[in-house]
Amino acid sequence: MSERTLPPAAGLRTHYIGALDESLLDRDVSVCGWVARIREHGEHLVFVDVRDHTGTVQCVMDGRGSLHTEAAVRIEGQVARRPEGTENTDLATGAIELRVQHAEVLGDADPLPLPLDEHAEVEETTRLRWRYLDLRRARMQRNLRARAATNAAIRRAMEAQGFVEVETPLLWTPTPEGAREFLVPSRTQPGSVYSLPQSPQIAKQLLMIGGVDRYYQIARCLRDEDLRADRQFEFTQLDLEASFVTQEDVRSFVSAAIREVIRSVRxxxxxxxxxxxxxxxxxxxxxxxxxxxxxxxxxxVTEAVRDSGARALAADYVTALVVAEPLSRSRLDELTQRARSAGAKGLAWFRVESRTPLEIASPLAKAMTPAALEALVERTGAEVGDTILVVADRFEVACTALGTIRLALGRHLADPDALDVFWVIDFPLFEGVDDEGHLVSAHHPFTMPHADDMDLLEREPLRVRSQSYDLVMNGWELGSGSIRIHRPDLQAQIFGLLGLDEQAAADRFGFLLDAFRFGPPPHGGFAFGIDRLVALLLGEETIREVIAFPKTQSGQDPMTGAPKPVDDGVLAALGLEARRRELRSGTR
Known part of the structure; x- marks a missing residue:
């Protein structure tokens, strides 16, 4: 994390610990923090390391008194230079120490249920059970403060570009986001529910119709979906929308915010x-x-193997990957299974044994013409000792399957300190056709088609590109956005292709479609996950490490015990019955 300015000390302390240095020699100071370590030397001499969020300082005392590890303390003393040869280069304060004149215990501590040493391995559930203690560790302090710096950087960037921060409702109506929603029963209207927003998508479009022009929000969102390293039930995102803009404008707005965050954090x-x-x-x-x-x-390599003679390579699209080593049969079998798990029919492999003359080891070599084998090696640039992996299938299936194998074989080669940030544009508008023959949106049904593809909507809709765009960092999708459809006639056409008649569209999106009758401006927006961005910038493998109080992967909170049963009376007031408890006991 980049250098940060310490706040001015006040209250019970004259200085934060991180501000102590040789410029304060012989000065009397007072600091507050927690006892990190106690080392007794002889009968009276005691060294106590005291820590706050800015650093750690060694305090020299005549006896430990009633000090216990992780007690909250206030220390008054004189700044002194450490004796020669005892300096600690691992500490920013390692050239000085505090000669204690008075030590006051502000909050005593029982023996700890988990070690707070940065190098100690502690099971995650234990860390989350005692999260308020876990947060004292330097790593967690760094992460939460980096997150705060991220939010501040976002606000600076957005306000500099003329955006206004508007809060949208948390008690909302169901929206077409694709994931399950958390529902909140209404006490005053039994049988009816609010939904907690998966995103402020529709609300921010209504703000555009309301003339807000440029909106942003650091928004709390909730989705009832299966959890993993990069997902939580509740998450935070930068959400923005702007009127009278192109997608290039929106990408420029977001790029400015990302650069400001990287500048602040890295x-x-x-x-x-x-x-x-x-x-x-x-x-x-x-x-x-x-x-x-x-x-x-x-x-x-589609053209290179088009007339190869091997039926396994006869497909719409054929793609290849060169691995600069011979792979064992067991490894090839593992990669073949990985390709099949990604939807491909299989994986072909070719090992280059000799170049002149060309000798290829492969189960398909005898079925292929010499010209096709030569073309395959030439097209891929493979050398002696290399293995060529090939997938033949539909375009997306072939690419995705071999891309999955590429990551499995090469991700360890990536520079962990590198920052590779880029936009991906021109996504397909539709991702396929459902069982009833209706098109399926690749993004959401309000995404504007590419201007150059409008004539393809009715005759070749699967070739239509969308005006949607994703922001990617180091192989992770940070977020996505699009230019929205604001023309009622075009929206009706898209709904028709999706199998939604006028009544069905009105039932699902009526209040938004009503708003589009009153001068909707062209508009577009974007949202990216702040949890994911901070985790990437800090090199964390899970977003739980950058959230103060996360849930486990099973959705539990070990610290509070949530989710918990509630009294029957509380449920009755909401018009609910405690059926869940009966199911747990095995009855209905």
């Missing part, structure tokens, strides 16, 4: 943020959120 200026198309991302890296911090790019 101390890096002017990070380049480029742009690639969805098709390029899939073709070269086999993912719509590629990790480009290492090579191993995919190669289109």
């Amino acid at each position: 101390g890096v200026d002017d990070v380049p943020i480029g742009t690639i198309t969805w098709h390029e991302a899939m073709t070269r890296w086999g993912s719509d959120k590629p990790d480009r911090r290492f090579g191993m790019e995919l190669v289109d």
